[in-house]
Amino acid sequence: xxxxxxxxxxxxxxxxxxxxxxxxxxxxxxxxxxxxxxxxxxxxxxxxxxxxxxxxxxxxxxxxxxxxxxxxxxxxxxxxxxxxxxxxxxxxxxxxxxxxxxxxxxxxxxxxxxxxxxxxxxxxxxxxxxxxxxxxxxxxxxxxxxxxxxxxxxxxxxxxxxxxxxxxxxxxxxxxxxxxxxxxxxxxxxxxxxxxxxxxxxxxxxxxxxxxxxxxxxxxxxxxxxxxxxxxxxxxxxxxxxxxxxxxxxxxxxxx
Amino acid sequence: xxxxxxxxxxxxxxxxxxxxxxxxxxxxxxxxxxxxxxxxxxxxxxxxxxxxxxxxxxxxxxxxxxxxxxxxxxxxxxxxxxxxxxxxxxxxxxxxxxxxxxxxxxxxxxxxxxxxxxxxxxxxxxxxxxxxxxxxxxxxxxxxxxxxxxxxxxxxxxxxxxxxxxxxxxxxxxxxxxxxxxxxxxxxxxxxxxxxxxxxxxxxxxxxxxxxxxxxxxxxxxxxxxxxxxxxxxxxxxxxxxxxxxxxxxxxxxxxxxxxxxxxxxxxxxxxxxxxxxxxxxxxxxxxxxxxxxxxxxxxxxxxxxxxxxxxxxxxxxxxxxxxxxxxxxxxxx
Numbered sequence: 001x002x003x004x005x006x007x008x009x010x011x012x013x014x015x016x017x018x019x020x021x022x023x024x025x026x027x028x029x030x031x032x033x034x035x036x037x038x039x040x041x042x043x044x045x046x047x048x049x050x051x052x053x054x055x056x057x058x059x060x061x062x063x064x065x066x067x068x069x070x071x072x073x074x075x076x077x078x079x080x081x082x083x084x085x086x087x088x089x090x091x092x093x094x095x096x097x098x099x100x101x102x103x104x105x106x107x108x109x110x111x112x113x114x115x116x117x118x119x120x121x122x123x124x125x126x127x128x129x130x131x132x133x134x135x136x137x138x139x140x141x142x143x144x145x146x147x148x149x150x151x152x153x154x155x156x157x158x159x160x161x162x163x164x165x166x167x168x169x170x171x172x173x174x175x176x177x178x179x180x181x182x183x184x185x186x187x188x189x190x191x192x193x194x195x196x197x198x199x200x201x202x203x204x205x206x207x208x209x210x211x212x213x214x215x216x217x218x219x220x221x222x223x224x225x226x227x228x229x230x231x232x233x234x235x236x237x238x239x240x241x242x243x244x245x246x247x248x249x250x251x252x253x254x255x256x
Numbered sequence: 257x258x259x260x261x262x263x264x265x266x267x268x269x270x271x272x273x274x275x276x277x278x279x280x281x282x283x284x285x286x287x288x289x290x291x292x293x294x295x296x297x298x299x300x301x302x303x304x305x306x307x308x309x310x311x312x313x314x315x316x317x318x319x320x321x322x323x324x325x326x327x328x329x330x331x332x333x334x335x336x337x338x339x340x341x342x343x344x345x346x347x348x349x350x351x352x353x354x355x356x357x358x359x360x361x362x363x364x365x366x367x368x369x370x371x372x373x374x375x376x377x378x379x380x381x382x383x384x385x386x387x388x389x390x391x392x393x394x395x396x397x398x399x400x401x402x403x404x405x406x407x408x409x410x411x412x413x414x415x416x417x418x419x420x421x422x423x424x425x426x427x428x429x430x431x432x433x434x435x436x437x438x439x440x441x442x443x444x445x446x447x448x449x450x451x452x453x454x455x456x457x458x459x460x461x462x463x464x465x466x467x468x469x470x471x472x473x474x475x476x477x478x479x480x481x482x483x484x485x486x487x488x489x490x491x492x493x494x495x496x497x498x499x500x501x502x503x504x505x506x507x508x509x510x511x512x513x514x515x516x517x518x519x520x521x522x523x524x525x526x527x528x529x530x531x532x533x534x535x536x537x538x539x540x541x542x543x544x545x546x547x548x549x550x551x552x553x554x555x556x557x558x559x560x561x562x563x564x565x566x567x568x569x570x571x572x573x574x575x576x577x578x579x580x581x582x583x584x585x586x587x588x589x590x
Binding site for chain 1: 450454455456459460462463466467469470471472473474475476529533534
């Protein structure tokens with residue numbers, strides 16, 4: 001792992017520089033620098049209301065920043081919708097918003113990117129092919145499913161997370177944003193999801209792991225960015241601080 | 257790998273995977289019960305009567321069901337149907353059948369678009385938007401037609417196209433009265449069931465109704481799906497107006513009032529989830545048949561204290577029973 005001086009800057013996979021965002025008179029973010037390298041798991045830590053989700057929504061193109069610039073693979077980019085973010089390879093996995101529970105695994109997997117067959121102007125879904133590719137692709141990442149036709153609603157929380165992660169990896173995401181991916185999971189399920197995250201990292205993806213609880217992310221993350229009251233408190237690499245140190249930074253009980 | 261599950265759970269799962277399977281079983285049970293116990297029920301006359309009674313509601317519910325799956329309601333379809341009926345009636349009476357057909361589909365489609373655009377521009381729930389346009393469209397129709405009813409004694413060929421007797425079939429079956437409107441209904445059900453489960457648009461309809469946020473996150477054009485759903489539903493309501501005039505040779509400003517609720521009832525009895533995300537067109541067709549069959553059966557049974565024209569109570573009980581059954585099956589499967 002590279003040291004602090006040589007990573008995290010405009011040449012990172014994603015780099016957000018001096019991002020500020022105001023809602024009316026309320027400052028949600030003030031000059032925040034944040035980014036992730038390829039093959040790195042970056043924890044984004046902060047208490048509720050610290051600005052984590054606002055920062056990610058700026059990255060996903062949901063909110064335009066008031067000031068600041070986003071760089072992707074070294075190039076300045078303007079992202080104005082989640083669709084645009086996805087097109088350049090930034091995929092977000094939100095806890096409740098990732099999958100449609102009443103639809104099958106395969107239909108969720110290909111939602112918005114369905115495969116079709118044509119006959120003249122008539123087109124229809126190539127259900128068989130989508131099922132096959134979905135099953136194979138998830139299998140390759142180490143995710144076993146009973147059937148691609150099974151409804152997502154009958155899966156456990158961990159299985160749902162894994163399918164959303166597998167989908168991102170399959171469709172060539174370069175950055176994977178996970179919002180509290182393990183907070184509602186059992187210990188065994190958490191362990192599984194963490195292996196999928198490690199798997200994505202090994203494939204060279206940059207993973208942003210958002211959480212308010214350092215315990216969820218301490219072991220899996222390579223570096224930690226703590227934000228508090230909309231400001232970047234600091235970025236630390238694995239081994240620099242203990243779990244308790246980071247917890248204190250999140251709450252502001254102690255400065256480093 | 258197939259995991260072992262108890263047969264009851266397995267059965268319940270296949271029932272919930274196909275929302276129309278439960279209603280179909282109910283339909284068959286009711287049919288057998290009535291056939292065994294009600295005099296004159298199992299005749300071609302009453303069976304074709306049951307079927308002919310659903311052509312208007314059935315055509316309306318094709319669009320209404322699709323909208324409900326996408327999480328929206330359309331209460332204005334009865335009014336739009338009357339608009340379609342006037343346009344088609346007036347133009348066929350003026351010897352302009354082709355123009356009548358086109359305008360009776362296009363104008364209702366545009367009215368549907370008005371519903372959809374108000375919805376996506378204002379964010380007001382579609383229940384409220386279409387409650388408003390239900391009265392608005394009918395009010396405009398009253399202004400344009402000066403409230404006069406349209407009626408004709410002419411019988412141009414085009415009326416046969418939409419509601420002619422299918423004598424090729426009927427002459428072999430005593431008392432049968434199959435109409436071409438049934439073929440149109442079946443064709444529309446087949447087309448829209450295909451669109452719903454086998455096309456990209458249909459996939460997006462389910463996604464938008466099942467989890468709007470997830471659909472948005474995956475790049476589904478939610479607003480397009482919503483507006484398009486209302487446009488299709490409007491056009492289908494216009495087509496229902498064509499069927500109406502071809503059947504009765506008359507249309508009034510008040511024609512079709514209340515049919516919007518029958519269409520929703522058919523969808524619900526047919527297994528469509530009122531909160532969106534699940535349902536099927538052919539299930540709604542089965543739902544419409546269940547209601548129509550109960551009506552005929554109850555009328556023929558001639559039960560004391562339940563007069564023949566009080567079948568509303570039966571329909572009401574059916575809707576609630578269907579909703580309970582659907583909830584139960586869904587609960588068993590998850």
